[in-house]
Amino acid sequence: MNYLSRLSVVAGIISMASLGCNSGQREQPAVASLDKRTPVPLPADAQQAVLREMRQMLGAVGGAMDAAAKDDTTALLAAIAPARSAAAADPAIEALLPPEWKELAERTHGGFDSLAVAVRRTHGPAALKDTVLTHLARVSGSCTSCHETFRVVVR
Numbered sequence: 290m291n292y293l294s295r296l297s298v299v300a301g302i303i304s305m306a307s308l309g310c311n312s313g314q315r316e317q318p319a320v321a322s323l324d325k326r327t328p329v330p331l332p333a334d335a336q337q338a339v340l341r342e343m344r345q346m347l348g349a350v351g352g353a354m355d356a357a358a359k360d361d362t363t364a365l366l367a368a369i370a371p372a373r374s375a376a377a378a379d380p381a382i383e384a385l386l387p388p389e390w391k392e393l394a395e396r397t398h399g400g401f402d403s404l405a406v407a408v409r410r411t412h413g414p415a416a417l418k419d420t421v422l423t424h425l426a427r428v429s430g431s432c433t434s435c436h437e438t439f440r441v442v443v444r
């Protein structure tokens with residue numbers, strides 16, 4: 290390796306290190322040009338609250354599948370509770386979100402609400418699995434629509 294190419298490797302490492310230090314701060318211009326989704330600027334604490342709610346919803350989806358596989362209705366209702374409308378983001382954060390986001394979020398939480406109603410009416414392991422599969426397929430469609438439309442940035 291000659292001097293110049295060694296120099297460019299070092300420069301590359303330094304710029305990668307500084308990228309790492311910036312993570313969570315202002316986004317890199319490259320991200321803005323590569324990611325065509327609509328950026329939703331939020332203060333850091335609201336961004337963290339949104340991502341926490343997302344992880345809860347993923348947990349609810351996983352928990353629902355696990356409970357359905359074990360034919361455990363009680364565990365199923367407990368798993369989806371954090372994703373239902375009653376547990377949705379606080380109004381101060383909602384005020385910062387675009388209308389289309391709110392509509393998709395309501396549809397998603399509503400999907401978990403109707404799953405809870407359907408689960409209470411369902412009897413037998415096969416019917417429970419069927420109910421969960423049908424409802425989660427619909428809910429996943431809302432997750433995907435929003436993920437394809439929006440991203441969050443710290444302002």
Ligand code: HEC
Nearest residue numbers: 340343344346347390393394397431432435436439440441
């Ligand atoms: C109304 C919009 C919306 C809906 C509905 C939605 N998400 Fe998200 N979700 C987002 C956005 C925006 C991000 C951040 C993506 C980014 O900035 O790159 C995100 C991020 C996530 C993350 C990553 C969290 C982290 O810690 O980084 C997970 C997991 C996730 N969503 C799961 C889900 C699941 C599961 C559903 C459906 C049950 C769902 N989301 C529904 C908008 C949504």
